[in-house]
Amino acid sequence: MSGGGPFYFRLNLYHRILHGMVIASFLGLAVTGLPLKFADTSWGRGLSLALGGPFVAGYLHRFFAVITFTYFALHLGYVGRLIIRRRPGVFWGPDSMVPQPRDLVQLYQHVRYFLGLGGRPRFDRWAYWEKFDYWAVFWGIAIIGASGLLLWFPTFFANFLPGRVFNLAIIVHSDEALLAVGFIFLFHFFNANLRPEKFPMDPVIFTGRIDEEEFRRDHPAEYERLRAAGQLERLRTDPPARWLRNFSRAVGLSALGIGLVLVWLIISTALR
Numbered sequence: 236m237s238g239g240g241p242f243y244f245r246l247n248l249y250h251r252i253l254h255g256m257v258i259a260s261f262l263g264l265a266v267t268g269l270p271l272k273f274a275d276t277s278w279g280r281g282l283s284l285a286l287g288g289p290f291v292a293g294y295l296h297r298f299f300a301v302i303t304f305t306y307f308a309l310h311l312g313y314v315g316r317l318i319i320r321r322r323p324g325v326f327w328g329p330d331s332m333v334p335q336p337r338d339l340v341q342l343y344q345h346v347r348y349f350l351g352l353g354g355r356p357r358f359d360r361w362a363y364w365e366k367f368d369y370w371a372v373f374w375g376i377a378i379i380g381a382s383g384l385l386l387w388f389p390t391f392f393a394n395f396l397p398g399r400v401f402n403l404a405i406i407v408h409s410d411e412a413l414l415a416v417g418f419i420f421l422f423h424f425f426n427a428n429l430r431p432e433k434f435p436m437d438p439v440i441f442t443g444r445i446d447e448e449e450f451r452r453d454h455p456a457e458y459e460r461l462r463a464a465g466q467l468e469r470l471r472t473d474p475p476a477r478w479l480r481n482f483s484r485a486v487g488l489s490a491l492g493i494g495l496v497l498v499w500l501i502i503s504t505a506l507r
Contacts (some may be wrong), residue, residue, distance in 0.1 A: 240446055240447065240474055241447050241471055242444045242445065242446050242447070242471070242472050242473065242474050243444065243445055243446075243470040243471055243472065244443055244470045244472050245439055245443060245444065245445045245446060245450075245470075246439065246443040247438065248291050248443065249313070249442065250443075251342075251440060251441065251443050253309060253310060254440050255441075256302055256303075256305065256306040257306060257372070258486070258490055259302060260300075260306070261300070261303075261415075261419065262298045262490060262493055263295065263296075263298070263299030263301065263496070264296060264299045264412070265304070265412075265416050265420075265494075265497055266282070266286070266497070267286060267292045267295045267296040267418070268296055268300065268412055268491070269282070269497060269500075269501070270282045270283035270286070270289070270292055270413075271283075271293075272409055272413060273500075273501075273504055274289075274291070276500075276504055278500050279480045280502075289340065297387065300380070300383055302364075303376060303380065304380060306374050306382070308335055311381060324402070329360050329361075329456070329457065329460065330361075331360040331361075332361060332366050332369050332370075332412070332460045333366075333439040334363070334366055334370075334432060336432070338363040338366060339363075340356075341356040341358065341362070342363050344356040346498055347361075350359075357451065357453060357455045357456045358454050358455070358457075359456040359457045359460070360451075360454060360457045361473070364422075364426055365426075368422075368423050368426070371415075371418060372415075375411065375414075375415045378407065378411050379407075379408055379411050379412050379415065380410070382403075382404040382405075382407045382408035383408050385400065385401060385404040386401070386404055386405065389401060402459060407478070407489065413501070416497065416498070416501070417501070418493065419494065419499065420494035420497060420498045421498060424491055424494055428487070428491055432452070432453075433450075435488065435491075436483075436484070436487040436488060437487075438475070438480065438483035438484070438487060439486075441479065441482060441483035441486065441487065442475035442479050442480070442483055444472060444474070444475050446474075
């Protein structure tokens with residue numbers, strides 16, 4: 236984390252609120268769902284009891300599921316609004332989250348950079364791993380959410396679905412959720428917080444701001460594109476307030492700590 240200036244807006248308030256909902260709901264779903272997945276372990280039973288027992292944990296799990304469906308619907312509405320308004324760059328271009336050929340090129344360049352065989356790729360607004368994170372969450376919510384709804388309302392869906400679908404839903408919901416927890420708490424946490432240039436965390440998702448040094452280092456193609464188009468100055472803003480920086484550290488490091496503890500419990504259980 237750099238911390239110098241000047242600062243530029245990278246994420247608007249709407250996206251930061253949605254990401255806050257993602258953090259709260261994902262951690263809540265993980266903390267309330269893993270005790271069921273690992274009910275035969277001492278830590279699974281202990282965590283379940285700490286939450287008030289399996290029935291309370293189940294109600295809490297559904298509460299966080301509602302938050303998940305809410306932010307997913309809000310995001311789809313936001314994208315739909317951009318499409319209706321014919322906003323350029325939704326499906327293609329430097330501002331799009333759709334994977335493009337240059338992402339594969341930059342992945343290749345990045346591997347060469349890691350091996351000391353070439354320079355660092357010149358990323359634009361989104362790097363290839365950020366797009367991967369986005370689509371992993373997008374499809375993960377669709378799969379986990381759909382299977383979760385089947386298990387939440389079995390009587391309703393049993394009116395027109397065969398019983399074997401519910402057996403499949405249990406497997407899909409459980410294993411896909413475990414995969415999501417492992418991916419987020421290992422790969423996403425590392426990319427967002429534990430990389431040397433970000434350690435111990437990247438506060439941009441809370442502050443919405445990025446300083447110029449970090450901007451030019453992490454997104455040089457976007458920085459130069461905006462400057463050449465005369466659009467850079469309109470993004471210039473004040474540094475984040477102290478309360479916002481402290482809030483970012485408190486929430487971000489707490490989420491990081493919870494995630495790493497859960498991953499350690501899962502891995503230690505798997506290795507027994």
